[in-house]
Amino acid sequence: xxxxxxxxxxxxxxxxxxxxxxxxxxxxxxxxxxxxxxxxxxxxxxxxxxxxxxxxxxxxxxxxxxxxxxxxxxxxxxxxxxxxxxxxxxxxxxxxxxxxxxxxxxxxxxxxxxxxxxxxxxxxxxx
Numbered sequence: 612x613x614x615x616x617x618x619x620x621x622x623x624x625x626x627x628x629x630x631x632x633x634x635x636x637x638x639x640x641x642x643x644x645x646x647x648x649x650x651x652x653x654x655x656x657x658x659x660x661x662x663x664x665x666x667x668x669x670x671x672x673x674x675x676x677x678x679x680x681x682x683x684x685x686x687x688x689x690x691x692x693x694x695x696x697x698x699x700x701x702x703x704x705x706x707x708x709x710x711x712x713x714x715x716x717x718x719x720x721x722x723x724x725x726x727x728x729x730x731x732x733x734x735x736x737x738x
Contacts, residue, residue, distance in 0.1 A: 613637040613727045615707050620732030627697050627736070633690040633707030633729055641665070641685040644710045646720055647692045649703035650731075656722065659705070660692060663716040670718045674700070697736045704731040 619631040631647070646661040660671045660681035669681050680693040690707050710716075711726035 613709065615709060615727055615729035617705065617707055617729045617732040620705060620734045622735045622737065623697055624738055625698050625736055628693070628695045629697065629734060631692040631694070631705055631707075631732060631734070635688045635690065635707075635709070638709070640683075640688040642713050644714075644716045644720075645683065645690045646708045646710075646725070647681060647690075647705055648708050648722075648725075648728075649701075649705045649734075651700075651703040654703075656706070658720060661716075661718075661720055662690070664714050668716055694734070697734075699736050701734060702736050704733050706731045 614636045615633055617633045623629055642664055644663050647659040648656050649659050650656045658672055659675050660679055662669050662681045662683050666683050678696045682691045707729045708725040709727040710724055
């Protein structure tokens with residue numbers, strides 16, 4: 612079955628950096644676009660960054676542009692999110708999410724684009 616396992620979350624000081632990873636299994640990773648989505652305490656899930664199945668297209672939430680970089684290694688079935696210049700507003704549980712449709716890609720996906728989610732990894736930005 613489909614499995615998405617995130618890691619890399621941690622407690623970090625404002626201005627710090629983290630790299631999140633998501634290892635995928637149970638499906639042909641190279642055929643599906645992927646996203647990072649986060650949920651802050653008391654808030655709904657929000658799109659952070661997305662990448663097309665082949666890695667040629669990426670998109671970001673406005674607050675993530677210039678600070679976060681999404682990438683993927685299709686040979687290793689792994690999705691990444693490099694986060695720089697973190698601030699307290701970035702505190703959230705970060706989830707990787709797999710699109711439902713093969714080779715589909717949209718710039719601003721909404722939740723019903725996704726068929727599967729990981730369990731999440733906690734990122735806390737605090738001094």
